[in-house]
Every structure is written in C-alpha cells, then in structure tokens.
Amino acid sequence: MxxxxxxxxxxxxxxxxxxxxxxxxxxxxxxxxxxxxxxxxxxxxxxxxxxxxxxxxxxxxxxxxxxxxxxxxxxxxxxxxxxxxxxxxxxxxxxxxxxxxxxxxxxxxxxxxxxxxxxxxxxxxxxxIKKFRAYLGTLINGTVKKVTRELIIIDLGDNAEASLSRRDLVQGEIYRVGDRIKGILEESIRENRSSQLILSRSSKEMVVELFKLEVPEIAEEVIQIRSVARDSGTRTKIAVKTNDVRIDPVGACVGMRGSRVQAVSNELGNERIDIVVWDDDPAKLLINTLSPAEVTSIVMDDDTGTMEVVVKDENLALAIGRNGQNIRLSSELVGWDIQISGENDNLDITDSPENALIKFMGVDKDLALKLIENDFETVLKISQAEPSDLEKIENIDIEISETLIERAEEALLEIALADIEDESEGIKSDVALETIKSLNKEFIELLSAADIKNKDDLADLASDELAPILNIDEEEAGKIIMEARADWF
Missing domain, CATH: 3.30.1480.10 (NusA, N-terminal domain)
Known part of the structure; x- marks a missing residue:
C-alpha cells in the first residue's frame, strides 16, 4: 500500500x-x-x-x-x-x-x-484561477462554449472557463456557441465550494475598460474617468478629467465624428453614453451632468448629502428623464441625493390667479397677466374658451390659442388626479391606528406584527382576540375596540 x-x-x-x-x-x-x-x-x-x-x-x-x-x-x-x-x-x-x-x-x-x-x-x-487572478477586474476575450437558460459558459483558453449569468448580460443580447465575447473578469467565492471565474458585461467597469481600448489618452492616464453611473443596456453617464489644459477630455472621448464613443456604444448594444467634464465641486458637476437642462438654483445640505435643485419649468421633464432615469444616474454620478423641482412648483397659488396660471399652464408672467386682464383668470375658463375668444388678446394667434386651450385641459386633468390622490391619502390617515388615543407606540407595533394595519382591521376583532395580541385583559381590549368602532355609530 x-x-x-x-x-x-x-x-x-x-x-x-x-x-x-x-x-x-x-x-x-x-x-x-x-x-x-x-x-x-x-x-x-x-x-x-x-x-x-x-x-x-x-x-x-x-x-x-x-x-x-x-x-x-x-x-x-x-x-x-x-x-x-x-x-x-x-x-x-x-x-x-x-x-x-x-x-x-x-x-x-x-x-x-x-x-x-x-x-x-x-x-x-x-x-x-491563480493564473487568471492577475486579470481580475479587466476586460478579457473568450468564446461561447455552452448556452443554458440561466447562464453562458465562456472558454477563456488555457483550460479555463468562466460563467456569464443572464443578469450580467446587456439587455437584449443573444449569444450562440462559437461567438466571441468580451467581459469583465471577476471571481465568485461560493459558500462551501471552491472559487469560480465569472464574466460581467453589465458592470460599470465594462464601460471604463472599453474606453481604455478606444481612447489612448485614457489608457495612458492623460485623461481620467472619475465617475461612472450606468443603467445597463439603456444609458451610461461618465465624468472625465484631464490635467493637461491642451486637451479637451470630452472631445477626446467622443472622437472624430463620434467614432470613439460610437464604438463603445456598439459593443454595448447601442447603449446611450453621456460624457461630461468632471468638477471637484459637486454643484458644478451636477450642472454639467444635467446639461442642456438649465439649473436656476442649488441648495446643498452637507449633513444629509442632499441637493435641492430647481430647473426651468420647460427643462424639468428633460432633467428628470424617462422614468426618472436621467436624474437617478446624475445622482449616482455626483454621489449626492437629489431632489429636483421646476421653478413654479413651489409657487403660492392661494389668492393668486397669476401664480395659478404660471404653475398649472406653464406660461410666463406677462402672458398670465394678459389672460387675467381679459377675464381668463382661471384654468377652467381658458379650457372652456373658443380659440377665437383668445385671439382677441394682443400677440395671441390661432396656434397659440389652441395650444393654451389644450394646456388648460391637460392641467385640469392633472389637478383632478392630484385632488383624488390627496383625498385618498386623507382617507388613509383617517383610518390609521395612530388616530386611536388608547394605543401607544408599543401596541401599534404589536398590532402591525399581527397584520392589523388600520382602524377597520382593529374594529373587526373581538376582545378575546385582541387581548392576547397586546397582552392585556379582555376588558381593556374591549375599550380599545369600541374606540376603533366609534365611527360606526
């Protein structure tokens, strides 16, 4: 032996x-x-x-x-x-x-x-894995060896394989056996099992490494990529900086006729890439990031890491982006929480028809005053007007008239929806457990843990059901239930 x-x-x-x-x-x-x-x-x-x-x-x-x-x-x-x-x-x-x-x-x-x-x-x-650890975090090429429902097996050469999860692919990508593929090499430590090499195409590093390939100035560290924010498959924002005043960092990354940035975008399934100039001042960086939306004011709270940003009303939709994507990526790029609003969002419309028109109609002050002078002081009146009525006002033609009426109709719908939402919130607050005076904070937590979320849920209980939940006697439980049922009588 x-x-x-x-x-x-x-x-x-x-x-x-x-x-x-x-x-x-x-x-x-x-x-x-x-x-x-x-x-x-x-x-x-x-x-x-x-x-x-x-x-x-x-x-x-x-x-x-x-x-x-x-x-x-x-x-x-x-x-x-x-x-x-x-x-x-x-x-x-x-x-x-x-x-x-x-x-x-x-x-x-x-x-x-x-x-x-x-x-x-x-x-x-x-x-x-030891042979490839030197390449962790870098861009590496491989060949698709096997495709399954959950992942793709990539042949890296030298008897090495890496797995690429479907969630680490760029949205919409499809690969077949034999296809060449690029990805960021990473190591996954699995519990009670050995390590495993994995690839990712959805990470921020993927964008950085692709720019290193396409932009020699980045590879040579003449230009630095200081921050990256990415929604894989749809949009990426990067902030670049150079200490060489002779070089335009954004222009160098974009390339002649956009050739460099387009090459990166093509590799990522035509992902949109925004390139801005880095600034050590977070407020200035945010202004660069939101461009071309025009920022009118920024209030910064260093303690909470929050910025309150106001942009022109006509730029608000552009600054927020589809489904809030633009402002979300801007927040990630800058590293601050951002609360954004339009110039007219905080206008006091109480007893001020002028501010009401500015806020809901999106008109300027001069046009609002003209409308009021001609007895169109409310959104409702404008929505009910005929284009010919508005044409009588100086400098308002048929096209502007129709636009104003259309805006007024849309504003009325928005106001109605907001009122419904406020009413719904009011109803929710009326049935909240906090409105019952005999319930302290501890009792409310115990009720929430028992899936009793509001006053109606509590009112439906019997005293012998409530008593063990709150660890009280049935007499006290009965009093709490009767208080919850007060609106019934």
Whole structure:
C-alpha cells in the first residue's frame, strides 16, 4: 500500500500538472474518510502520510475548546477538564490518539477514489484561477462554449472557463456557441465550494475598460474617468478629467465624428453614453451632468448629502428623464441625493390667479397677466374658451390659442388626479391606528406584527382576540375596540 500511494501521487501529479503536496492532501482526506467507517459516531480523523516512504499513521483527534464552543464529546475536550489540565492543553490545541490504519475494502476504496477525484478537480480549478487572478477586474476575450437558460459558459483558453449569468448580460443580447465575447473578469467565492471565474458585461467597469481600448489618452492616464453611473443596456453617464489644459477630455472621448464613443456604444448594444467634464465641486458637476437642462438654483445640505435643485419649468421633464432615469444616474454620478423641482412648483397659488396660471399652464408672467386682464383668470375658463375668444388678446394667434386651450385641459386633468390622490391619502390617515388615543407606540407595533394595519382591521376583532395580541385583559381590549368602532355609530 505504501508504494501504491507514492505511485498514485506521482502519476496524478504528472498527469494533472499539480504539486505532489496537493495529491497527498487528497489521499489523506480519502484515508480519513475510509477510517471513519469504523466508528458509529461522528468523529474527527487525521491521517499523516510520509511523502518520502508512503507510510502513514491514523489518529483520532479532539479539539480543546471552552464551554461556549463545546458541542460533542466525540470531537471536543473541555479546556478545564481533568485530562486537559493534566496535559497542559490550551484552547485550540488538538489531542491525538493513534488508531489502527483501516483495511481498505471495495466500498472504502471507492469512497477514497471519489475524494481524490474531487480534490484533484478543486485543485485544478484553483490552479487555473491563480493564473487568471492577475486579470481580475479587466476586460478579457473568450468564446461561447455552452448556452443554458440561466447562464453562458465562456472558454477563456488555457483550460479555463468562466460563467456569464443572464443578469450580467446587456439587455437584449443573444449569444450562440462559437461567438466571441468580451467581459469583465471577476471571481465568485461560493459558500462551501471552491472559487469560480465569472464574466460581467453589465458592470460599470465594462464601460471604463472599453474606453481604455478606444481612447489612448485614457489608457495612458492623460485623461481620467472619475465617475461612472450606468443603467445597463439603456444609458451610461461618465465624468472625465484631464490635467493637461491642451486637451479637451470630452472631445477626446467622443472622437472624430463620434467614432470613439460610437464604438463603445456598439459593443454595448447601442447603449446611450453621456460624457461630461468632471468638477471637484459637486454643484458644478451636477450642472454639467444635467446639461442642456438649465439649473436656476442649488441648495446643498452637507449633513444629509442632499441637493435641492430647481430647473426651468420647460427643462424639468428633460432633467428628470424617462422614468426618472436621467436624474437617478446624475445622482449616482455626483454621489449626492437629489431632489429636483421646476421653478413654479413651489409657487403660492392661494389668492393668486397669476401664480395659478404660471404653475398649472406653464406660461410666463406677462402672458398670465394678459389672460387675467381679459377675464381668463382661471384654468377652467381658458379650457372652456373658443380659440377665437383668445385671439382677441394682443400677440395671441390661432396656434397659440389652441395650444393654451389644450394646456388648460391637460392641467385640469392633472389637478383632478392630484385632488383624488390627496383625498385618498386623507382617507388613509383617517383610518390609521395612530388616530386611536388608547394605543401607544408599543401596541401599534404589536398590532402591525399581527397584520392589523388600520382602524377597520382593529374594529373587526373581538376582545378575546385582541387581548392576547397586546397582552392585556379582555376588558381593556374591549375599550380599545369600541374606540376603533366609534365611527360606526
């Protein structure tokens, strides 16, 4: 058996190009696994192999632990036990007791083989990962080897493979076996399993590495990419900076007739890419980021990291973007929370027809005053007017008249929807548990945990149902329920 162990270690090491130490460790685990078959209880076995002679010894081991860590007498010894004190053991020491080397039958040999095979596979994978660790976080090329529903297997060469999850693809991308593919190489540490190489095409680093390929000034660090915000597959914003006053960093990244930025966009499925000049002042950077929307004021709160931004009303939709994408990416790029509004959002419309028209109709002050002078002081009156009525006003033609009426109709719809929403919020607040005076904060938390969310839910309970929830007697529970039912009478 001794010579056989040496032969196995030698042959597997040569065949798999792995260190002998790795093979000996696998064999030791396999021998320990086989030795455990002799015991009915869960025990800890350690096998030591002499790499020179192939001879090995088997030991049953116990770890010395304190009372809090102690679990099982078959694998642990208490540090304050008589045996531990006699031997002078400390926490973390290992007590070893020699046992007979096991006889290897067919089942034991098969188990040993499985352990060796698995360890060798893990070792091979680890050796491959070690070769590629120098390239982690960089752009790497590969070939699609296999496509499944959940992921794509990429052949990186040198017997290395990486997996590309569907969620790490750019939206809408489809790959087939044999296609070439680029991605950012990353390492995934899986619990209770070995590491794995993975690729990502949806990360911010993907954009940075592609610009390094297309823009020599970035690769040579003449231009720096200081910040990136990305919605994979739709839009990316990057902020660039250079210390060389002779170079236009945005122009260099865009390239002649947009050739450089277009090459990056094409690789990412025509993802839209906005390039702005970096500024160390967050407010100035935000102005650059929101351009061409015109910012009229910025209020910064350093304590909360929040900016209150006001833009011209005609630019508000542009600044926010579709589904809030533009302002969300701008916030990520700058690194501040952004609250955005139009110039007229905070106008006081109480007893001010002029401000009401400016806010709801989006007209300027002069036009609002003209409309009021001609008895069109409300949005409703304008919506009910005929174009010919508005044409009588100076400098208002048929086209402007129709536009004003259309705006007024849209504004009325927005006002109606806002009133419905406010009414709905008011109804919700009227039935909130906080409106019941006999409920303290602790009671409200207990009710919420029991899925009793509002006054109506509480009113539907019986006193014997509520009492155990709040740990009170049924009489007190009855009083709380009657208070919740007050609106019924």
């Amino acid at each position: 001794n010579e056989e162990i040496l032969l196995i270690a030698e042959s597997v090491s040569n065949e798999k190009d792995l260190p002998k130490e790795t093979i000996f460790e696998a064999i030791e685990l396999a021998l320990a696994s086989a030795a455990k078959k002799k015991f009915n209880d869960e025990v800890s076995i350690k096998v030591d192999i002499n790499p020179e002679t192939g001879e090995y010894e088997s030991f049953r081991t116990w770890e010395v632990v304190d009372f809090e860590t102690y679990e099982d007498s078959h694998i642990h010894i208490l540090v304050d036990s008589d045996h531990a004190e006699e031997q002078g053991y400390k926490i973390g020491d290992i007590y070893r007791e020699p046992i007979d080397n096991p006889e290897f039958g067919r089942i034991a040999a098969q188990a040993a083989k499985q352990v060796i095979v698995q360890r060798v596979r893990d070792a091979e994978r680890l050796e491959v």
